[in-house]
Each structure stands twice: as C-alpha cells, then as structure tokens.
Amino acid sequence: xxEHLTFIGSVTxxxxxxxxxxxxxxxxxGVCATVLATGLTAMSVxxxxxxxxxxxxxxxxxxxxxxxxxxxxxxxxxxMVPWIRHGLLWAAFRDPVFCTCLAMTCCCSAYIAEIFRGAxxxxxxxxxxxxxxxxxxxxxxxxxxxxxxxIRIALPSYSNExxxxxxxxxxxxxxxxxxxxxxxxxxIAHSYRTLDVFCAAAALYLLINATLSTLLTALERRLDVDxxxxxxxxxxxxxxxxx
Amino acid sequence: xxxxxxxxxxxxxxxxxxxxxxxxxxxxxxxEGEVISILGGSGSGKSxxxxxxxxxxxxDEGQIAIGDVQAPLTRNRHGRLEVSDGRAAARLRTQxxxxxxxxxxxxxxxxxxxxMEAPLRVHRRDRDEVLATARSLLERVGMAGFHAAYxxxxxxxxxxRVAIARALATNPxxxxxxxxxxxxxxxxxxxxxxxxxxLAEEGRTMIVVTHxxxxxxxxxxRVVHLMNGRVESSGPPAHMFGPDASPAFRAFLSPAAL
Ligand SMILES: Nc1ncnc2c1ncn2[C@@H]1O[C@H](COP(=O)(O)OP(=O)(O)O)[C@@H](O)[C@H]1O
Ligand SMILES: [Mg+2]
Numbered sequence: 001x002x003e004h005l006t007f008i009g010s011v012t013x014x015x016x017x018x019x020x021x022x023x024x025x026x027x028x029x030g031v032c033a034t035v036l037a038t039g040l041t042a043m044s045v046x047x048x049x050x051x052x053x054x055x056x057x058x059x060x061x062x063x064x065x066x067x068x069x070x071x072x073x074x075x076x077x078x079x080m081v082p083w084i085r086h087g088l089l090w091a092a093f094r095d096p097v098f099c100t101c102l103a104m105t106c107c108c109s110a111y112i113a114e115i116f117r118g119a120x121x122x123x124x125x126x127x128x129x130x131x132x133x134x135x136x137x138x139x140x141x142x143x144x145x146x147x148x149x150x151i152r153i154a155l156p157s158y159s160n161e162x163x164x165x166x167x168x169x170x171x172x173x174x175x176x177x178x179x180x181x182x183x184x185x186x187x188i189a190h191s192y193r194t195l196d197v198f199c200a201a202a203a204l205y206l207l208i209n210a211t212l213s214t215l216l217t218a219l220e221r222r223l224d225v226d227x228x229x230x231x232x233x234x235x236x237x238x239x240x241x242x243x
Numbered sequence: 244x245x246x247x248x249x250x251x252x253x254x255x256x257x258x259x260x261x262x263x264x265x266x267x268x269x270x271x272x273x274x275e276g277e278v279i280s281i282l283g284g285s286g287s288g289k290s291x292x293x294x295x296x297x298x299x300x301x302x303d304e305g306q307i308a309i310g311d312v313q314a315p316l317t318r319n320r321h322g323r324l325e326v327s328d329g330r331a332a333a334r335l336r337t338q339x340x341x342x343x344x345x346x347x348x349x350x351x352x353x354x355x356x357x358x359m360e361a362p363l364r365v366h367r368r369d370r371d372e373v374l375a376t377a378r379s380l381l382e383r384v385g386m387a388g389f390h391a392a393y394x395x396x397x398x399x400x401x402x403x404r405v406a407i408a409r410a411l412a413t414n415p416x417x418x419x420x421x422x423x424x425x426x427x428x429x430x431x432x433x434x435x436x437x438x439x440x441x442l443a444e445e446g447r448t449m450i451v452v453t454h455x456x457x458x459x460x461x462x463x464x465r466v467v468h469l470m471n472g473r474v475e476s477s478g479p480p481a482h483m484f485g486p487d488a489s490p491a492f493r494a495f496l497s498p499a500a501l
Binding site for chain 1: 413
C-alpha cells in the first residue's frame, strides 16, 4: 500500500513536469486559432465571393478530416517534400510541438470561425442599425456595437471549444511530444502500471479543464450585464417611472 | 415672414424589393421646425421610406439632401443607385437621428453610456460636455435616476425615453421616428407621446411614422398619407382631419364607416 502511494506520487511528479508542454500547445494553438478564426469570420461576410469561398473551403477541409491525420500529414508528410526538407522552414517542421500547434490552429480555427459566424448572425440587427443610424462605420461599429454582443453570444460555445482543445493536445504524444499523455505512455512502458498512470494523467487534464472552465465562466458572468456591478451608481431599488 | 430653410429634401424616391415596388416615387421636404406625420396602412412602405432618408436602405431612384448636403448616391455601371462614398454617407447620418419601434438600445452599455456613445465616439466631442448634455437629457426624459441601469432592466416606455435621449444627444438637425409607440403598453404610450410633443414644441424637426392619430392631428405641422408606394394625399392636419380630406385617407382613418 505504501509502495503504491509512493509510485503514484512519483508518477504524478513526472507528469506535472509535462504540464507546461501541454499548456504551451494549448496556449499557442488557442491564440492562433482564435486570431485566424476572426479573419475567417470576416472573410465569411466579405462582399466579394473569393474570401467567402476560401472560408468555406477551409472549414470543409479542416472540419471534415480527423485532427490526427492533419498532425501526421504535417509532421510526417511534409518531411517528404524536398523544398520543405531542405528549405528554411525545416527547423520548424521537424519540431513536433510546432507541427501539433500548426495542425490544431488550422483545425480549431475552422470550428471557432463557425462559432463566431453563428454568433455574428445572432447579433440583433437593430443594435447594428442603431449604430449605423448615428453615423458609426467600419471598425468603430465593430468594436463598440457588434463585438460586445458577438462575444457574449459566442462565449459559451467558445469555452466548450477550448475545453475540447485541451483534450486534443494529447494527440501530440502520437508524434513523440512528451506532453502529459506522452510522459504517461513513457512511464507505462517502464512500469506496466497502466491504470494508475492514466488515472494520474486524467486527473491533471481534469484540473486544467476545471481551471479553464472556472475562468471562462467568471468571464461570462462578468460580461453579463444583469450580474455585473453597476459602474456609476447604485440602481434605485424601484424601477418605476419617476413621473 | 421668411420661410425656414429645408432640413430634408427627398425627391422622387423609388425602391423595390425583388418584383415588389414598395416606394413608387415619393418626394418630401421638411423645413426647420416642421413635424411631419407619415400615416399609412401596414406594409405601405413607411419604414422603408424613413430608412431611405438616412440611407439605411439605398433607394433605387431619387435624391436626398440633408440641409444643403446631397446624399452621395451615384449610379453604378449597371445603372443602379449605390452609396458612392461610405464616409460621406456616415457623415450625413451624423446630422440625423433615428428612434426605432424596438428601441434598439445597446444592451451592453448603461443608460448613460448609451446616450453618450455617439457624441463621444462618432462626433468626438469633449467628454465633460457630452456628460453634461447626457445628464440633462436624461433629466429631461425623466430617466435621470436610471443612468447606471442596463436597458434590459427597464420597461419599454423607459427604454424608448432613453432611446429618445440618445437620439437627441448629438443635437441632430432631423429626428426620424419609426412607430416609436407601437411596441408599448397603452399606459406607456402616453409618456412617450408627451415627450415627443415637448420636442415638437421646442422646434425640433421631426418625421414621425405613427398610428397615433391624436398625435398626428394635434402635434404635427403636416400629415402625409402613404398608399401603394405613393403620397396619396398630404396637408396640414386641419385639412387632413377635416371634411375635405381625400376619400382614401378618410377611409384609412375609419375603415368601419365605409
Ligand atoms: N429588406 C426587405 N426585403 C424584402 N422586402 C421588404 C424588406 N423590407 C420591407 N419589405 C417589404 O416592403 C413592404 C413595405 O414594408 P415597410 O416599409 O416595412 O412597411 P410599413 O413600415 O409601412 O409597414 C412590405 O411588403 C415588406 O414586406
Ligand atoms: Mg414599419
């Protein structure tokens, strides 16, 4: 029994050292995918057909194929392409962490763009018209009227996507990355104590996702004007007309 | 007596949606201080006409000028009118304001922020001045105690009064109202109409699409009846609500009497 606990303790310590790798992949691909998704969303409502076609094709390709295949294609496939193998980019494409981040950015940007697109369509037209009617255009309208509503509408689905991404980072272990899952498999290869090790790894993923989802829920509550603290003065207790 | 200068000149406005011709050539001039009520059956193109005036809708034909600034409408190579200069169109809109049937306040901003938004961000006026104006406007519409509330928490009548304060915050030359009381409970209609009457009395130039006949009769300087995409008849309320009004307008007023 004592030996068992010691083993779990030492495994957990080893797995915790791999947490930064998992978080790095999540952070890089999360940020890049969100930025790319913003661009794709803009393309999806462009006036000219070409950007719209690009967005639709992007979504079709990256949402329609397994992420693990995309990772393999980038990591193993690109190594077969001579101009990549012998080009300046090789330093990046030989790095499995880079390849994972790239694949996840492409794949998840397609999903996030769909979330943003749906949210954009759900922003009440009247709010936008009120902005246009008083002379707002372009970036001002986007920043002051569209984005605040869009973010509030998109946030629940977006949070969900980030949680999914956390779990997807484990695919990096299939191309030699020593993230939480990669280290877990390594330890199992030496110790054969499969269940203990995977349970410890699962606990770490749970911890990461619980933290993320707490943060995102806090953000959601903060943005919800019905709960937010009033910025200027207390609202009078009765909301009856004054006259 | 000198005639006040025109604030709005709309000439021969036409608009179709697909095959359906909604506006079949409407002209309207509003002089400073005039209150024009636009009446007409549902679907007669009242909203579409109003939305053409501030270019929320681009007319197929016609010209619009606010003051002496012509709206930047030019024909493209297919012969259709389009807004040739988005910035100029936006600048034109900054001279007008619109009050909507559904209020359309920005839900993520407080009452005070809603009122301050356009003068602050679009007109880039001085913050202290904007704040002072916003506070006095909220006072005026009876919403001063609610400056920190979010729109969702307010009743429809309260939201519409805030929306009117928001419309006035930039001191526009022309205020367009699209059925401002149609979404309100009967008790709330009165408070909004009283406010609009006081705006008319202080000389605001207003174009009001409404179904409130008492408002049209007592407050407006001119009544315009839209029917089948045209001005069926128009005139001062004394004429329009008198015995010599056009039969079609009389029928519109009391369909049961026919
Ligand atoms: N964006 C649009 N696309 C297609 N048809 C429209 C659009 N806006 C209005 N219409 C049609 O134009 C007609 C006039 O509408 P509207 O101006 O809203 O009338 P009113 O405000 O007088 O009730 C209606 O038949 C309506 O269905
Ligand atoms: Mg209407």
